[in-house]
Structures are given as structure tokens and as C-alpha cells.
Amino acid sequence: MPVARITPTPEVGDLFTLVRDIGDAELRPRADPAEASGDYPRDVLRLIGRSGLLGLPYDDDVGGGAQPYEVYLQVLEELAMRWATVALGVSVHTLACWPLAAFGTAEQRKRWLPDMVSGELSGAYCLSEPHAGSDAAALSTRAVRDGEHYVLTGTKAWVTHGGQADFYTVFARTSDGGSRGISCFLVPADAGGLSFGTPERKMGLNASPTTLVYLDEVRVPTERRLGDEGDGFGIALQALDSGRLGIAAIATGLGQAALEASVSYAKEREQFGQPIITHQGVGFMLADMAAAVESARALYLTAASRRDAGLAYRHQASVAKLVATDNAMRVTTDAVQVFGGAGYVRDYPVERYFREAKVMQIFEGTNQIQRLVIARDLERNGT
Amino acid sequence: MKIVVLVKHVPDAAADRTFHEADHTTDRVGVDGILSELDEYAVEEALKLAGSESGEVIALTMGPEGSADAIKRALQMGADSGVHVVDDALHGSDALATSHVLAEAIGKIGEVDLVLTGMASTDGGMSVVPAMLAERLGFAHIGFVGEMSVDGGTVRARRDSDVTETVEAATPAIVSVTDQINEPRYPSFKGIMAAKKKPVESWSLADLGVAAEQVGLDAAWSQVQSVTKRPERTQGEVVTDDGDGGIKLAEFLASRKFI
Ligand SMILES: Cc1cc2nc3c(=O)[nH]c(=O)nc-3n(C[C@H](O)[C@H](O)[C@H](O)COP(=O)(O)OP(=O)(O)OC[C@H]3O[C@@H](n4cnc5c(N)ncnc54)[C@H](O)[C@@H]3O)c2cc1C
Numbered sequence: 001m002p003v004a005r006i007t008p009t010p011e012v013g014d015l016f017t018l019v020r021d022i023g024d025a026e027l028r029p030r031a032d033p034a035e036a037s038g039d040y041p042r043d044v045l046r047l048i049g050r051s052g053l054l055g056l057p058y059d060d061d062v063g064g065g066a067q068p069y070e071v072y073l074q075v076l077e078e079l080a081m082r083w084a085t086v087a088l089g090v091s092v093h094t095l096a097c098w099p100l101a102a103f104g105t106a107e108q109r110k111r112w113l114p115d116m117v118s119g120e121l122s123g124a125y126c127l128s129e130p131h132a133g134s135d136a137a138a139l140s141t142r143a144v145r146d147g148e149h150y151v152l153t154g155t156k157a158w159v160t161h162g163g164q165a166d167f168y169t170v171f172a173r174t175s176d177g178g179s180r181g182i183s184c185f186l187v188p189a190d191a192g193g194l195s196f197g198t199p200e201r202k203m204g205l206n207a208s209p210t211t212l213v214y215l216d217e218v219r220v221p222t223e224r225r226l227g228d229e230g231d232g233f234g235i236a237l238q239a240l241d242s243g244r245l246g247i248a249a250i251a252t253g254l255g256q257a258a259l260e261a262s263v264s265y266a267k268e269r270e271q272f273g274q275p276i277i278t279h280q281g282v283g284f285m286l287a288d289m290a291a292a293v294e295s296a297r298a299l300y301l302t303a304a305s306r307r308d309a310g311l312a313y314r315h316q317a318s319v320a321k322l323v324a325t326d327n328a329m330r331v332t333t334d335a336v337q338v339f340g341g342a343g344y345v346r347d348y349p350v351e352r353y354f355r356e357a358k359v360m361q362i363f364e365g366t367n368q369i370q371r372l373v374i375a376r377d378l379e380r381n382g383t
Numbered sequence: 384m385k386i387v388v389l390v391k392h393v394p395d396a397a398a399d400r401t402f403h404e405a406d407h408t409t410d411r412v413g414v415d416g417i418l419s420e421l422d423e424y425a426v427e428e429a430l431k432l433a434g435s436e437s438g439e440v441i442a443l444t445m446g447p448e449g450s451a452d453a454i455k456r457a458l459q460m461g462a463d464s465g466v467h468v469v470d471d472a473l474h475g476s477d478a479l480a481t482s483h484v485l486a487e488a489i490g491k492i493g494e495v496d497l498v499l500t501g502m503a504s505t506d507g508g509m510s511v512v513p514a515m516l517a518e519r520l521g522f523a524h525i526g527f528v529g530e531m532s533v534d535g536g537t538v539r540a541r542r543d544s545d546v547t548e549t550v551e552a553a554t555p556a557i558v559s560v561t562d563q564i565n566e567p568r569y570p571s572f573k574g575i576m577a578a579k580k581k582p583v584e585s586w587s588l589a590d591l592g593v594a595a596e597q598v599g600l601d602a603a604w605s606q607v608q609s610v611t612k613r614p615e616r617t618q619g620e621v622v623t624d625d626g627d628g629g630i631k632l633a634e635f636l637a638s639r640k641f642i
Contacts, residue, residue, distance in 0.1 A: 014459065014575045022569055052572030065572050 002298045003081075003256060005074055006301075009340055012071050019075050022051060023082035031083040031207075035352060038199070038206040040164055045089050045227065048079075049119020051088060054093055058101050062113040063340065069242070069304040076298070080253025081260075084356045085208040087253060089122070091246030096123030096169045099184050100238040101366035105226040112186060114286075116167065123167035125243075126156040126213055127236050133157075135368050136171075137179035137233055141215060143172035150174070152218040154195075158363070162211030163196035165189060170215070171236050174229045182232035186224045193218040204355030242312045243320040243364050245307070248300040251321075251328035251360045255293040258328075258335035258353045282338060289331045296324035315377045322370040325360040332357040384438035384533065386497045387489055388429040389513075390457050391419040392450030393506040394629040400506070406600055407607035408475050409506055416449055418456040421501030423567035424560050429499045430461045431565065432533055439463050441492060443475065445484055451583065456598040458578035459570035465583040466492065472588055475600025478507075482515035484598060489520060498540065498557040502527055523552035529563040 005011040035366040056072040058064025080087035097116050141154025152172050168187040175181035197212030266277035277283045303316035335350040336343035343350050361367045398414040416595045429440045444450050445468040454465035468488050503510040504530035517524030531540040538556045542548045622631045636642045
């Protein structure tokens with residue numbers, strides 16, 4: 001049974017059907033082999049792009065789908081149920097477009113955004129550095145003004161789609177002064193001086209390349225600076241508020257997939273003469289898994305509806321990311337348990353789900369950092 | 384170039400399909416309907432041909448209310464408009480009546496260069512409607528086409544049957560295509576949004592000047608007397624190999640007259 005979804009219009013219902021069709025036919029069968037071989041599914045991302053899924057939340061004047069976050073995030077969840085790498089690709093791409101969409105001038109938006117959201121191009125988001133992860137404001141990549149250009153030099157770390165993306169949204173330091181000295185740039189993949197490390201050998205999501213990005217005197221025209229000089233860190237954090245909702249939705253989809261696999265296995269597998277789902281110890285574990293997935297979904301949808309209504313949602317986005325990813329970790333761990341020995345081998349997907357869930361507690365702000373955001377908000381604004 | 388593509392709404396083959404008890408017609412209410420998968424190839428080919436010749440693609444279906452979904456799917460894929468022939472009197476129509484109604488509808492659309500269809504519907508599966516239509520319309524008919532092109536008023540097509548033949552016909556022509564001809568596209572979200580605004584006309588038998596007595600269950604040339612469910616698959620026989628597995632296999636096959 002597909003997850004029952006709120007469909008504000010019949011077209012959104014058709015959109016969900018389309019995503020399920022593409023997911024079942026093109027994503028699900030390829031996930032296992034591609035994760036084993038580590039091949040980035042560029043063609044799948046193209047198909048996703050041509051289907052209009054790489055610009056869903058962006059305005060229609062630039063070629064986006066003009067959909068509320070509530071709809072876009074459910075699409076991410078449906079994709080993640082079938083292949084987390086692809087859902088992450090869509091989410092990171094959407095994140096990389098955000099600074100231009102939200103802070104670009106009318107001219108900048110008109111010039112670059114249509115190609116970025118129409119699905120032919122894919123993007124990467126370069127904030128983290130080897131020595132600036134959780135403390136991103138400590139980044140040291142420099143952008144030095146030289147006439148009508150900035151010259152960017154430094155090393156970015158952990159860049160999803162590094163070496164594969166067509167454009168890189170890069171945060172670099174235009175002056176000292178901590179978080180106020182950072183600016184944001186839109187760097188095309190063919191810029192001279194841009195190069196990439198070999199993909200990290202990760203625990204999971206191996207079809208999604210993650211690399212170091214080296215900037216060696218990369219010349220970027222001033223017209224490719226997004227927002228004012230010094231606005232970069234605020235832009236990065238606002239982009240992450242939206243990005244975290246994407247991760248919450250992806251984690252929910254991963255949990256949903258683990259739950260579905262576990263329920264069908266527990267109905268089939270018999271021990272002591274009966275299906276294991278009828279042993280209360282297993283049935284209750286499945287009930288807790290369902291509760292964890294459904295509460296994760298409710299949280300990201302609550303945060304999304306605040307965002308869609310134009311209300312502040314940073315706090316809710318952090319709560320959703322924290323709970324949804326912690327829940328996904330627990331649900332995928334329990335899924336391995338439900339499968340017993342079969343959960344520990346690669347013949348079933350739950351072993352992979354378990355490995356994929358872990359990173360969701362880490363990227364786009366570790367869950368410690370989410371607690372920091374929530375605590376600061378409580379300190380400043382109360383409950 | 385004006386292309387009519389015939390689209391049929393059929394019960395999803397992946398679901399459990401049943402028949403009405405009273406008249407043995409297909410139960411179209413109890414299961415999810417979809418655009419017949421074989422027709423998707425016709426839609427795709429129509430869109431490709433129209434795209435390269437700046438043509439117009441009209442999706443035509445005959446069927447009860449819900450079958451408008453087949454048109455919707457074609458519009459979401461990129462067709463320009465739709466025509467839905469819907470009338471209570473059509474219930475139970477056979478291929479002859481269907482071809483009669485569709486021929487009238489194509490005549491009413493008018494000035495059609497090409498009619499594209501799938502090679503069969505995934506429910507009835509008779510594959511006769513295209514030929515009947517061609518006969519009624521006086522169009523050339525090329526069936527089971529795996530590759531085609533249109534140049535001016537000439538259709539060139541590769542027919543895949545026991546032998547492979549390449550044939551030509553003057554337009555207007557009706558061509559049924561196989562699942563080898565292309566890879567049907569998915570709709571896009573833009574297509575979904577655009578489909579909402581595309582025109583779909585709904586025609587009754589009266590609009591087409593067809594009398595109710597000429598169609599429907601009573602006018603059908605054959606009647607279904609009874610339907611029987613395919614027996615449940617039974618468990619196969621497992622041969623355990625105790626060194627004589629090959630002999631046992633051969634004995635089994637011989638006992639069923641396979642060898
Ligand atoms: C697969 C993958 C993809 C990624 N994709 C991208 C990308 O596309 N773009 C990008 O910019 N980055 C990306 N990242 C980077 C990711 O966002 C960082 O790894 C993350 O922010 C943590 O930074 P760090 O690894 O340097 O860990 P550190 O910051 O060194 O943290 C180490 C530990 O210390 C804890 N910690 C640190 N500070 C505090 C504190 N103040 N209070 C309590 N605990 C604290 C952390 O929670 C963590 O447990 C990706 C990472 C991975 C693994």
C-alpha cells in the first residue's frame with residue numbers, strides 16, 4: 001500500500017503517481033547494484049530533471065514547479081523510499097539553487113536560474129572545509145577582489161556531487177571577522193583552477209560521490225556573487241534551514257522503506273510454528289517503528305507548512321531533522337533485528353538502509369548542532 | 384500533420400481482473416484503470432512525428448466516464464487535445480461496433496493524416512480494430528510496425544511479423560505500432576500541469592450520428608456465454624537429485640509427452 005498523502009490538487013496526486021512510477025521502474029531495481037559498484041546514476045538524475053523534479057519548489061517564472069514545500073518534501077520522501085542516493089541528489093541540488101533563487105538579483109535569477117531548475121544541470125553546495133565542519137563560520141577559503149573578478153583559493157570538503165555537478169555554490173571569505181566576512185559565489189564547473197579529490201570511500205550512499213573540492217585561484221566574475229559581500233553566512237544558514245527539511249523527508253522515506261521490508265518479512269518468516277510478526281516481541285518492535293516513521297513525517301510536514309505559510313521555521317526544521325534522522329537510525333537498526341541473520345547480509349536491503357541512515361545524523365548540521373540551534377532558540381525566544 | 388492516436392483505458396494488468404456476472408463484460412470499476420501500455424508506444428511515436436514536423440496530436444478514446452484518464456495520460460505526455468466518445472449505449476460493444484464509432488469520430492475530427500494505435504489492447508487483445516478502421520475510412524493500413532517515418536504524404540514503415548518487410552503507403556494511413564518502436568516517455572510535472580488546460584471534447588453517439596441499436600452488447604456479433612477463472616497455479620513437482628536426477632527429469636517430461 002502506498003503511503004497515504006495529502007494532495008492539495010489532483011495534479012499533485014498525479015505528481016506523486018509519476019514519482020512512484022519512475023521510482024519503481026527506474027530507481028528501485030538499480031539501487032542495490034549501483035550502491036555496490038559506486039556508480040553515480042547521472043542518467044537517473046537527468047530523467048528526474050526532465051520530469052520536472054529538480055525545480056519543484058522554485059517559481060514558475062524561472063521554470064520551476066511552483067510547489068509548496070509540503071509537496072516537494074513528500075516527493076523527496078517517495079524517492080528516498082526507493083533510492084536514498086537519488087533523493088539526496090535532488091535535495092542537494094535544490095539546496096545549491098537556493099542562494100540564487102532567494103538572494104540573486106532579478107537579473108541574476110533570469111540569467112542562470114532557468115537552466116539550473118529545468119533539470120539539465122545539477123548543482124553542489126560547498127560550505128564545509130577540512131577544518132570547518134560544525135563550526136562552518138571558521139571557514140578559510142579566500143575570495144580576493146581583483147577588478148571585476150574575485151579570485152577564490154582554498155579547499156572545500158565533503159562536497160556531494162563533487163566532480164559531477166555542473167555548478168558549485170561556494171562560500172568563501174571576503175574579509176576577516178568570522179561569520180560576517182563570508183560571501184557566496186556561483187561557480188561553474190568549467191571554471192579554471194577548480195579540481196576535485198577522489199570520491200570518499202563511505203559507509204553508505206556510495207553511488208553519491210562525496211569529494212574534496214580544490215580552488216586554486218579560480219577567477220569568478222563579480223556578477224556571480226550572490227547577495228552582498230559579507231552576507232554569505234546568513235545565506236548559508238537560511239539555505240540549510242530548507243536543506244534540513246529535505247534531509248528530514250529523506251530520513252523518513254528511508255525509515256518507511258525499512259518498515260515496509262520488515263513488515264513483509266515478519267509476516268512471511270515463521271519460527272515456533274507461527275509468523276514472527278505474531279510474536280509480541282517482534283510485533284511491538286514493528287509498532288514502535290511505525291510510530292517513529294509516522295511522527296517523523298508529521299514533524300517535517302508541520303515545519304513545511306510553517307515555511308509555506310511564511311512563518312519562521314528554523315526551530316521546527318531543526319526539530320524535524322533531529323527527530324526524523326534519529327528515528328531513521330533506530331528504525332533501520334530494528335529492521336536489521338527483525339530480519340535476524342538475514343538482516344546482516346547484503347541479500348536484503350535493510351543492511352544497506354542501516355548504513356545509509358547513519359550519515360543523516362551527521363550532514364547538514366550534526367544532530368548535536370540541531371540541539372544547539374534549538375537550545376539557542378529556546379534561550380532567545382522561549383518555547 | 385494531424386495525427387490521431389487511439390488510446391484505450393484498460394484494467395491494470397498487474398491487478399486482479401474480473402468480469403461482470405450479469406453480462407460477462409470486463410469489470411472496469413473494481414480495478415484501477417490505466418492507459419493500455421501498448422498504446423503508450425503509439426502516443427510516443429505520434430509525439431515524435433509531430434515534434435519533427437510541427438504537427439498536432441489528438442488522443443481519441445471510446446469508453447465509460449473513467450476512460451478519460453487514458454486521454455489525460457496522453458495529454459500529460461504531450462498530446463495537444465483529446466476526444467472522448469462516451470455513451471451508456473456503448474456498453475458491451477464488440478470490435479465491429481467500436482471500429483464503427485471510432486471511424487465516425489475520426490471523420491468528425493476531419494483532415495487526419497495519420498492514425499496511430501498500439502498493436503493490441505492489453506485487455507481484449509484482438510488486434511483487429513486498426514484494420515477494421517482502415518477499411519471503414521478507406522485509409523491505408525500498416526500493422527505491427529517497429530520503425531516508421533513520414534515524408535510529405537508518404538509513410539515508410541518496417542513491419543515486424545514472421546518476416547520483416549519495409550512498406551510504403553500514401554497518407555492518410557493507419558499504423559499500429561509494436562513495443563519495439565520506441566521507449567515511451569514519462570509525463571513531466573510540466574506536462575501534468577499543462578494537461579489541465581488542454582481541450583478535451585466529449586462526444587455522444589448522437590453527436591456522431593450513430594444509432595444506439597448499432598452498438599452495445601445487443602448488437603455484438605458474438606456473445607460471451609460463460610467465463611471461467613484460470614485455475615490456481617499448483618505447486619510444481621520437485622525432483623531431488625540422488626544421482627539419478629537426469630533420468631527422473633527425462634521420465635517426467637516423457638510422461639507429459641514433451642519428449
Ligand atoms: C556523505 C556526506 C555528504 C556531505 N555533503 C556535504 C555537502 O554537499 N556540502 C557541504 O558543505 N558539506 C557536506 N558534508 C559535510 C557535513 O555537513 C559535515 O560533515 C558536518 O557538518 C559535520 O562536520 P565535521 O565532519 O567537520 O564534524 P565536526 O564538526 O568535527 O564534529 C565532530 C563531532 O563533534 C560534535 N560537535 C562539534 N561541535 C560541537 C558543539 N559545539 N557542541 C556539541 N557537539 C559538537 C559533532 O556533533 C560531531 O559529533 C557532507 C558530509 C558527509 C559525510
